[in-house]
Amino acid sequence: MDDPYKILGVARDASQDAIRKAYRKLAKQHHPDLNPGSAKAEELFKKIAAANGLLSDPDKRAQYDRGEIDAAGQERAQRPSYREHADGASGHRYSQGAQGNWDTGDLGDIFGSMFGAGRRPGGTFRSDGNDERYVLTTEFLEAVNGATRRLTLPDGRILDVKIPAGANEGLVMRLRGQGGAGTNGGTPGDALIEIHVMPHPFFERSGHDIRLTLPISLSEAVLGGPVEVRTPRGPVKMQIPAGSDSGTELRLRGRGVPQSRGHASGDLYATLRVMIGKPDAALSDFVREWKQQDAVNPRGKMESVP
Amino acid sequence: MIGFDVLVTRIDGLEQDDLARWITNNWVRPDVEHGQYVFEDIDIARVHLIYELREDMDVNEAALPVVLSLLDQLYDLRRHLRTVDSAIGEIVSTDVKRALAERIASITRQPGGL
Numbered sequence: 001m002d003d004p005y006k007i008l009g010v011a012r013d014a015s016q017d018a019i020r021k022a023y024r025k026l027a028k029q030h031h032p033d034l035n036p037g038s039a040k041a042e043e044l045f046k047k048i049a050a051a052n053g054l055l056s057d058p059d060k061r062a063q064y065d066r067g068e069i070d071a072a073g074q075e076r077a078q079r080p081s082y083r084e085h086a087d088g089a090s091g092h093r094y095s096q097g098a099q100g101n102w103d104t105g106d107l108g109d110i111f112g113s114m115f116g117a118g119r120r121p122g123g124t125f126r127s128d129g130n131d132e133r134y135v136l137t138t139e140f141l142e143a144v145n146g147a148t149r150r151l152t153l154p155d156g157r158i159l160d161v162k163i164p165a166g167a168n169e170g171l172v173m174r175l176r177g178q179g180g181a182g183t184n185g186g187t188p189g190d191a192l193i194e195i196h197v198m199p200h201p202f203f204e205r206s207g208h209d210i211r212l213t214l215p216i217s218l219s220e221a222v223l224g225g226p227v228e229v230r231t232p233r234g235p236v237k238m239q240i241p242a243g244s245d246s247g248t249e250l251r252l253r254g255r256g257v258p259q260s261r262g263h264a265s266g267d268l269y270a271t272l273r274v275m276i277g278k279p280d281a282a283l284s285d286f287v288r289e290w291k292q293q294d295a296v297n298p299r300g301k302m303e304s305v306p
Numbered sequence: 307m308i309g310f311d312v313l314v315t316r317i318d319g320l321e322q323d324d325l326a327r328w329i330t331n332n333w334v335r336p337d338v339e340h341g342q343y344v345f346e347d348i349d350i351a352r353v354h355l356i357y358e359l360r361e362d363m364d365v366n367e368a369a370l371p372v373v374l375s376l377l378d379q380l381y382d383l384r385r386h387l388r389t390v391d392s393a394i395g396e397i398v399s400t401d402v403k404r405a406l407a408e409r410i411a412s413i414t415r416q417p418g419g420l
């Protein structure tokens with residue numbers, strides 16, 4: 001079985017309450033008795049129920065977290081499937097019809113609409129198609145640089161979606177005429193595609209600027225020099241001034257989000273972080289013997305504040 | 307086939323009062339034999355489902371009749387479609403069945419289709 005945290009979509013340190021909420025939300029969506037036509041819902045629900053069986057029990061969850069038990073074999077005892085009974089002859093017990101049977105008028109309706117013969121006059125009235133909503137998840141850099149993504153809709157149609165450069169989280173794109181079909185000459189609806197941007201391991205958006213923390217070595221900080229910096233459009237060389245402190249912010253003009261309609265390109269801000277590394281005998285000896293010419297108390301400014 | 311008390315003990319967390327109320331409300335319809343309730347497999351599965359609707363899916367008892375009524379109509383419809391399907395299957399030839407399936411698929415695809 002897959003990772004139960006992933007199945008429920010919760011973090012490894014999620015509270016029991018968050019797990020319960022996540023399970024409830026998924027159960028509403030995928031309970032097989034509420035989705036009798038879908039084998040997929042049944043498979044998915046089995047996994048969801050198993051993941052919940054493991055994580056909803058704090059003892060079992062702790063055992064799993066410590067690696068003492070794995071996720072397999074946590075399937076709940078086979079629950080009786082209502083759908084199996086309700087779909088069969090015994091389902092008549094809970095039929096809504098008085099005798100559990102339809103009259104021929106009902107059957108005629110079904111046949112009529114199934115074979116296109118018995119359409120009612122109301123059936124010719126023209127109506128426009130509905131708008132259909134989709135969510136498209138993109139990589140951080142696809143949203144920054146722009147990209148074309150191919151979407152396969154539930155009905156098998158394929159849409160090429162152009163994500164504009166600089167697309168923000170939650171941007172909704174309207175593709176005219178790509179939604180639900182209209183009836184009797186009505187115009188089709190639109191497809192509304194909401195962009196969801198995945199976080200990046202080290203880039204962060206701040207409007208049109210992009211920020212990152214740039215680790216540098218002690219010698220780079222002390223001596224300065226050229227350092228390669230990753231930007232959304234590939235690596236560039238940046239000059240680090242000699243004697244750069246941790247926290248120094250350097251700007252690369254125009255290396256943020258590329259320019260788009262109504263927006264100049266943003267900048268890239270790199271915040272330096274000096275990495276001293278593991279204790280090094282030669283370095284320790286040197287620093288111990290080192291006589292700083294202009295000794296400055298690094299906490300001097302703090303001390304002047306009451 | 308099991309009795310009232312056995313069913314209550316079989317579902318962890320289910321109270322006698324709950325089940326009694328569900329029967330009174332006509333949400334569960336067990337048979338009565340010699341003055342005792344007798345639950346068939348479908349009744350047992352339905353009690354499980356109602357319990358899960360309430361406990362796992364946050365459907366409160368005020369909304370349950372609506373959910374159950376829609377579910378019952380859905381399963382009615384599925385049984386009837388199955389009847390229609392098997393009736394067609396018994397009467398028509400394989401060629402006609404294939405033509406029928408293709409026609410239904412094309413109606414479903416075209417604008418204004420199902």
